[in-house]
Amino acid sequence: MADTRVAVIGSGPAGLYAAEALVKQTDGNVQVDVLDRLPSPYGLVRYGVAPDHTSIKSIARYLQRVLEHPAVRFFGCVELGTDVTREELLDCYDAVIYSTGAMVDRHLGVPGEQLPGSVAATDFVNWYCGHPDAADHAFDLSVEEVAVVGVGNVAVDVVRILAKSADELRETDVPEHVIEALAASRVRRVHLIGRRGPAQAKFTTKEARELGELANAEIHVRPEDMELDPASAELAERDRHVRGNIKVLQAWTEPPAGVKPRRIDVRFWLAPVEILGAGRVEALRLERTALDENGRVRGTGEFETLPVGMVVRSVGYQSVPLPGVPFDERSHVVPNKGGRIIDASGAQVPREYVAGWIKRGPTGVVGTNKSDAAETVANLLADLAAEDGRTPPQRRIEDLLESRACRVVTYTDWLNLDAAEMDLARRLNRGERVKLGHWDAMRAACHPR
Numbered sequence: 495m496a497d498t499r500v501a502v503i504g505s506g507p508a509g510l511y512a513a514e515a516l517v518k519q520t521d522g523n524v525q526v527d528v529l530d531r532l533p534s535p536y537g538l539v540r541y542g543v544a545p546d547h548t549s550i551k552s553i554a555r556y557l558q559r560v561l562e563h564p565a566v567r568f569f570g571c572v573e574l575g576t577d578v579t580r581e582e583l584l585d586c587y588d589a590v591i592y593s594t595g596a597m598v599d600r601h602l603g604v605p606g607e608q609l610p611g612s613v614a615a616t617d618f619v620n621w622y623c624g625h626p627d628a629a630d631h632a633f634d635l636s637v638e639e640v641a642v643v644g645v646g647n648v649a650v651d652v653v654r655i656l657a658k659s660a661d662e663l664r665e666t667d668v669p670e671h672v673i674e675a676l677a678a679s680r681v682r683r684v685h686l687i688g689r690r691g692p693a694q695a696k697f698t699t700k701e702a703r704e705l706g707e708l709a710n711a712e713i714h715v716r717p718e719d720m721e722l723d724p725a726s727a728e729l730a731e732r733d734r735h736v737r738g739n740i741k742v743l744q745a746w747t748e749p750p751a752g753v754k755p756r757r758i759d760v761r762f763w764l765a766p767v768e769i770l771g772a773g774r775v776e777a778l779r780l781e782r783t784a785l786d787e788n789g790r791v792r793g794t795g796e797f798e799t800l801p802v803g804m805v806v807r808s809v810g811y812q813s814v815p816l817p818g819v820p821f822d823e824r825s826h827v828v829p830n831k832g833g834r835i836i837d838a839s840g841a842q843v844p845r846e847y848v849a850g851w852i853k854r855g856p857t858g859v860v861g862t863n864k865s866d867a868a869e870t871v872a873n874l875l876a877d878l879a880a881e882d883g884r885t886p887p888q889r890r891i892e893d894l895l896e897s898r899a900c901r902v903v904t905y906t907d908w909l910n911l912d913a914a915e916m917d918l919a920r921r922l923n924r925g926e927r928v929k930l931g932h933w934d935a936m937r938a939a940c941h942p943r
Contacts, residue, residue, distance in 0.1 A: 497886055498524045498878060501587040503574055503816075505530040506537020507860050508850025509593035510557045511867035513566050519871055526566045527587070527891060531573035532626070533903040533911060533936050535561060537595060539860065541625045544651040545666035546658070553860055561905050569891070570903030571937075575817035577900045578891070586891045588884070589845045589874050592819060592828065592835075593867075596811035596851040602643065605768045607807075611637070611775030615648050615808035622655055622676075624669040624929030626936055634774075635679035637803025641778045643766055644808030645688035646696040650705060652806055656684050657711035657756050664924050667915070669931035683757045684711075685800055689765045689783055689791050692719065692743050693726035699738035706746060711756035715746040719762040723785060765793065769805055778802050811856040819846070828852050833870025834877070847874050907940040914939035 500516055502509045505528045513526045534540060536554045543550045561568050572578060574594075583590050599614035601607060611634060620628035640656055642649050655663070660677035668676075688695055692715075695702075706713050720743060722730065730736045743760065750757060763783045770777040782796035812826035820837050822829050828848045829836050835843040849867045851857075858866070878884070895902055903911075915927040922928055930936050 498589075499587045499887055500524060500526050500874070501583050501590045501891070502526060502528045502593060503530075503583075503590065504528075504537065504593035504595060504850070505532075505535035505561075505568065505570075506593065506595055506850065506863075507539060507553065507557065508595065508853075508863040508867055509537070509591070510535070510560045511864045512591050512593055512849045512871055513563075514560045515868045515871035516875075517560075517563055517565050519868075519875055522563070522565045524565055527569055528561070528566060529569045529572045529574070529578075529891075531571065531576075533570040533940050534908060535568060535570070541620060541623045542648075543623075543860075544619075544655065545623060545668045546654070546663065547651075548666070550860065551667075568903075568905040568908060569895070570908060570940075572895065572900060572902060577898065578894060580816070580818040582889070582894060583891075584845060585889045586887050586894065587845075588878060588887060589847060591833075591847045591849055591870060591874065592816055592852060593849040594813070594816065594852050596813045596826070596856040598812055598814055599807055600810040600812055602766050602807050602809065604766050606771065606775075607769055609769055609771050609775050610634075610773070611771070611803060612769050612805045612807070615642075615644070615652055615806050616811070618652055618806055619648065622668055622672050624667065624672070624931035626931060626933040629669075629671075629932040633675070634804060635675060635681055638680055639683045639685070639800065639802045640681055640804045640806065641685045641687055641800055641802040642806045642808060643687045644810075645686065645690075645694075645760075645762075646808060646810075647698060647701050649686060649806075649808035650697045650701045652808060653684050653686050653758055654705060654708065656681050657705075657708055657758055659710045662710065666925060667919075667927045667929045669929045670918075670922065670924075671931065682755065683759065685802065686758060686760045687764050687766070687780070688760075688762045690785070691722065691726055691762050692740055693722060693729045693736050695739055695743075695762075697739070699735060699742055702739055702742045705758060705760075706742065708754075708756075708758075710754060711758050712750035712752070712754045713746050713758040713760065714748075714750050715743050715760045715762075717747045719760075720744055720747060725785065725789060764798075765791065766805075767793075767797070770799070775803055775805055776801070778805055811851070813852040813855075816852075825855065827855050832873045833866075834873050845877075901937075901941070903937075903940050910942055911936055911939040914942075
């Protein structure tokens, strides 16, 4: 296996855990090249984890050790389909692992969803996390009320960022232009809306508890929303996570004292049916829901309207197709068996593999990607070992990229950007780092003169 070369597409947790597994399962007797379209590694750890969740973001320090292994190289600013094709990758490597994650939000599928002021949670998260694709995004925070649709951890993150003051976020890595926008925010009330009941909420108890500890916002749940049907009560009885959520939510049923500048209303049993407005979002129409005898959500015919100026949808992520790679449009993943890509006929596609959310869908926590990647890598290495007389790759990726004048960001270049962000934080007197959120600024920091 001394001459084995593997490309990993995507430098988030799934991709870097795959690189780590390749090194460990071959005793380092492999060359792993990690390619990413961004100049910065770490994927959702850098651009998805909320900036005030510093303990989770510390996972980057672990992933950093993977990139520093002698058998691993980082190729930033290299985009599949633009700078290199799928076929060219297969010419350069013995195998390819795609680990590009789930990058877009699901839609609500209701009238008015395209109105200005109706936004995807991914766009809002990318903005406050400093993703360069979102650097020029603008969100109208002059409105007084916002609805966040969805009751997962991402929705809770969005609510928390909207409810906190800019001063509470100054010690985080939020870009300076985002801090300025949040400082000017006139948002005073945020509605967190779930189609089902409190027993079906997807957020973790820890995330929920944080909402009740905010210095800048009070929180309220309507007592009638906490009434559990028999199935929900049974679920709470046997599931510790559900029981923990119910306990936290029950503590918020007392009327708010009205002494804090912002308010969070957690609402259950409501489904969006229409976003209203003349030229931009002015209100959200909702239908009261209930569970039928099969546990499915049904409308009750009872409606209410919230006077919100922005609607943020956070009802799930999905992956997008990769150029030339098989894709299941229904499940929004690359079809695979244990990470081995399969085609429409069910046959294995030689030398191509997947890891992470594009393999299994947006499920699990960051650490789930470790065992997921280990499975994929074990199958990849077993396939390579079974190939007698395998022809080694005939091209080198660095030669190909150089011929196209592609200015690759190396790991050393990334460290320049890393240092520039920490230096910016010192100059602004703002914590450990402040992200450079614009493409030009990031590229300039990678290649200082």
